[in-house]
Structure formats: C-alpha cells, structure tokens
Amino acid sequence: MDAKTIEWIIFGPLIFGLILISWWAMGESHKRLDDPNDDRTVYLNRLRQILKLAPYGVFRVTIYRQSGNIHAEHQVTGSKEDALNTAIATFRRAGIDAVHVGANNETQLRIGRLYHDHRGRKEGKKIGKAHIALEQRMEAPASTPIPVPDLIPATLMEASEPSISIQNIGITCDCGQRSELAFAAIRNERVCEGCGKDATLTPVQIAQLEVAAEDAQREAMARYHAGETDIFVERKSKLAGDEPTTLTDQNIKFEAAKEAVEHLGLIKSGAIATIVGMMHGLAEHPRAIATAYRKDGAQLSRDEKKAAHIRANAFMSRQAYEDLTDKGKANPLNGHELTLLRAGFTENRYRRIRLHDETPDNIKDYFVGFEYQTHSSDCPFCKRVDGTIVQNAEVAILPSPDCVCETANYFVSAKMDWLKNIA
Numbered sequence: 001m002d003a004k005t006i007e008w009i010i011f012g013p014l015i016f017g018l019i020l021i022s023w024w025a026m027g028e029s030h031k032r033l034d035d036p037n038d039d040r041t042v043y044l045n046r047l048r049q050i051l052k053l054a055p056y057g058v059f060r061v062t063i064y065r066q067s068g069n070i071h072a073e074h075q076v077t078g079s080k081e082d083a084l085n086t087a088i089a090t091f092r093r094a095g096i097d098a099v100h101v102g103a104n105n106e107t108q109l110r111i112g113r114l115y116h117d118h119r120g121r122k123e124g125k126k127i128g129k130a131h132i133a134l135e136q137r138m139e140a141p142a143s144t145p146i147p148v149p150d151l152i153p154a155t156l157m158e159a160s161e162p163s164i165s166i167q168n169i170g171i172t173c174d175c176g177q178r179s180e181l182a183f184a185a186i187r188n189e190r191v192c193e194g195c196g197k198d199a200t201l202t203p204v205q206i207a208q209l210e211v212a213a214e215d216a217q218r219e220a221m222a223r224y225h226a227g228e229t230d231i232f233v234e235r236k237s238k239l240a241g242d243e244p245t246t247l248t249d250q251n252i253k254f255e256a257a258k259e260a261v262e263h264l265g266l267i268k269s270g271a272i273a274t275i276v277g278m279m280h281g282l283a284e285h286p287r288a289i290a291t292a293y294r295k296d297g298a299q300l301s302r303d304e305k306k307a308a309h310i311r312a313n314a315f316m317s318r319q320a321y322e323d324l325t326d327k328g329k330a331n332p333l334n335g336h337e338l339t340l341l342r343a344g345f346t347e348n349r350y351r352r353i354r355l356h357d358e359t360p361d362n363i364k365d366y367f368v369g370f371e372y373q374t375h376s377s378d379c380p381f382c383k384r385v386d387g388t389i390v391q392n393a394e395v396a397i398l399p400s401p402d403c404v405c406e407t408a409n410y411f412v413s414a415k416m417d418w419l420k421n422i423a
C-alpha cells in the first residue's frame with residue numbers, strides 16, 4: 001500500500017467460547033478433544049487416567065522444544081504420576097492445555113503439542129513435546145501411599161477451557177471501499193477492489209497487526225482468568241504510515257519499537273513484533289532479554305558463525321540472525337539489545353507521563369511540569385534540555401530528532417513544588 005493511503009483497521013473481535021485454545025487453525029484436534037473416547041488428543045488433566053506406564057520405577061523425562069532441541073531432561077524416581085507431573089508442569093507453564101498422545105505403553109509415553117506455531121520468531125521458543133521412558137522398573141514401597149497431587153484447580157476443568165478466534169480484519173481504503181481480510185492472510189498480496197490500487201500490507205503494517213492481535217489476546221486471557229467467559233475484544237487503528245501517531249496505552253510498545261527499528265536500522269521491520277514481545281519482559285535487563293532470545297532455538301553452525309564474525313561461544317539463533325539487517329549484521333550481538341533499549345526508554349517516558357495523569361488531583365496541585373534528566377553532554381539536545389521543565393504536550397516521548405544518542409537514553413520525571421500554594 002502506498003504511503004499516502006490511510007486505512008482504518010477494525011480488528012477483532014475475539015470471541016471466547018467454551019471449547020479450547022486455538023490461536024491458529026486446529027479444527028480436527030478440536031473435534032477430537034471433545035470426544036472422551038478418543039485417547040489420541042487429550043487435555044493435560046485427563047492424561048493420568050489413560051497413562052499406561054509401569055506404576056513405579058526410574059523414569060527419564062525429556063522435554064523438547066518445537067525446534068527439536070532438548071529443553072530439559074529429568075530423572076524421576078517414583079511413581080508414573082510423578083514422572084507425568086514433571087513432564088506436564090513444563091507444558092502448563094508454556095500455556096499448553098491439551099496434547100496429542102503418541103506412544104503410550106508400559107515403557108514409554110510420548111506427548112506433543114497440538115499444532116506447530118508457524119510464526120517464525122517464536123518458533124523454537126515454545127515447548128513442543130515430551131518423552132517419558134522407563135529406565136528401571138521398581139517395586140512401589142508397600143506401605144507408603146503414593147501422593148498424587150491434584151494437578152489443576154477445579155475452575156480450570158475441561159468444560160471451561162477457552163477458545164480464541166480472530167475474526168476477519170475489516171479494512172477501509174481511502175477510496176471508501178470496505179473489505180475483509182483473514183488474519184492468516186495478512187502477508188498475502190492484495191489489490192483494492194474499489195480503486196484497483198495495490199493494497200498489500202507493508203512489513204511494518206503486518207507487524208502492527210501481529211502486535212495488536214497479541215495484545216488483544218493478552219487482554220482476553222486476563223479477563224478470562226478474572227472470571228469472564230464470553231469476551232469480546234476489539235482493536236482499531238490507522239495502519240502505520242508516515243504521519244505521526246498519537247501515542248496510547250495500546251500502541252505505545254508498537255510505536256516505540258517501530259521508531260527504534262526504523263531509526264537504528266539494525267533490525268528488519270518484519271521483526272518489530274519480536275521487539276514488542278521483548279518489551280513485555282522488560283522487568284529484566286535488556287541485555288539478558290536479548291541474550292535469551294539469541295540463545296533460544298536452532299543456532300548458527302560453527303562455520304556460519306565464523307563467516308558472520310561471531311565468536312564461537314556466543315549464542316546466535318537462526319531466527320535472531322535472520323532478524324538483522326545488513327547494518328545489524330556488522331555487529332550481530334548488539335542489534336536486538338540496542339533496539340530494545342531505545343524502545344524501552346521511549347516507553348518509560350510515556351509511562352512516567354501516564355503515571356502522572358493518574359495522580360490524585362490534590363497532589364497534582366503541586367505539579368509544575370516534567371523535568372528532563374539526560375546523560376550525554378556530547379548530544380546537543382540532551383545538553384540543552386537537561387534539568388529544564390516542560391509541560392505534558394512538549395515532552396519528546398518518542399526520541400527527539402535533535403537527540404543524537406544511540407538509545408536516546410533521557411528521562412522525564414514529574415516535578416513537584418510542595419510550597420507552591422503557600423502564600
């Protein structure tokens with residue numbers, strides 16, 4: 001779509017029914033899950049009932065990622081339920097509620113997630129399957145009853161597992177033509193039926209939709225866990241173009257990441273959603289988050305690392321390397337971290353201002369403005385504004401074009417004058 005085109009997106013709604021998770025299509029598995037006589041696809045909490053492993057022994061539990069790499073390996077001495085709990089605890093933490101069952105006999109159990117998440121950037125990150133193997137059969141201790149903790153609270157029983165679906169995205173072209181687009185088809189080439197112009201979404205716009213979809217899903221899940229059952233979430237926005245956008249709670253992460261990706265030029269625009277995903281983890285240091293991301297999933301080979309000038313003991317997944325632009329590949333270990341840092345400072349400035357918006361009025365009475373705190377005397381902007389006080393609208397939340405600092409690492413904080421109203 002050309003830069004002048006302004007289109008509105010009506011995103012959603014997401015509707016929760018009462019069947020099961022499904023982010024991407026998985027119709028066949030759905031049907032099987034609801035059939036209690038079909039053991040091939042089961043909810044985790046039903047696994048114990050169909051478990052055929054020897055009752056007691058030494059078990060090896062191996063958890064694999066979707067990439068096929070081993071995520072964790074445990075040796076469990078105890079009951080078959082102990083071994084099972086070890087395997088499915090990881091699945092639960094990964095948000096997987098139901099699995100496909102492969103081999104299921106006295107000596108082994110194989111389970112795997114129902115569908116492969118094809119969104120490349122998360123591939124490998126997620127748990128894919130588990131294998132329990134009996135290494136040594138043992139007699140159960142006769143007098144000790146084997147404790148079998150209840151795996152899940154009653155509120156999460158099968159009947160209330162949520163189902164998520166994304167309805168078609170409604171798009172209105174500048175020419176007035178309305179059209180619908182399936183979420184799964186946002187990468188496809190398309191032409192407006194009204195004006196005949198190319199309306200293929202740009203990588204930035206695709207990332208915008210991905211981020212909005214994940215955000216909507218996050219909101220829906222939070223409401224679900226708070227007890228709501230039929231949930232309808234909508235996201236609506238202009239597609240990202242060249243015009244400046246008003247920052248909101250909903251778009252701040254995307255806009256901050258987009259600015260950082262575009263300004264630094266180290267990460268491809270198609271990976272904006274990856275940066276946004278990292279921003280959700282910003283309680284940890286950006287370096288730790290970026291390193292964990294590079295570490296996850298299939299790695300570049302030793303020779304490929306050598307060719308890319310990456311030291312042999314550094315982590316670099318294929319996906320992380322693929323995210324980098326040619327400029328980013330010049331310093332491949334820093335691209336994600338610098339981009340995340342820059343986006344993180346932007347979000348921090350936004351949050352500081354929002355925090356003040358929510359301050360009670362009696363305290364707001366003492367507010368005089370936002371004070372800049374900067375860290376670079378080499379940067380003309382940072383040097384000029386340090387310690388100065390401005391009003392909300394004047395704060396450069398997105399990095400000021402005059403700031404030459406790589407991560408635009410300046411802060412704003414609400415300045416109070418507690419003597420202000422004393423005559």
Ligand SMILES: [Zn+2]
Pocket residue numbers: 173174175176177192193194195196197
């Ligand atoms: Zn049109």
Ligand SMILES: [Zn+2]
Pocket residue numbers: 376379380381382402403404405408409
């Ligand atoms: Zn600066």
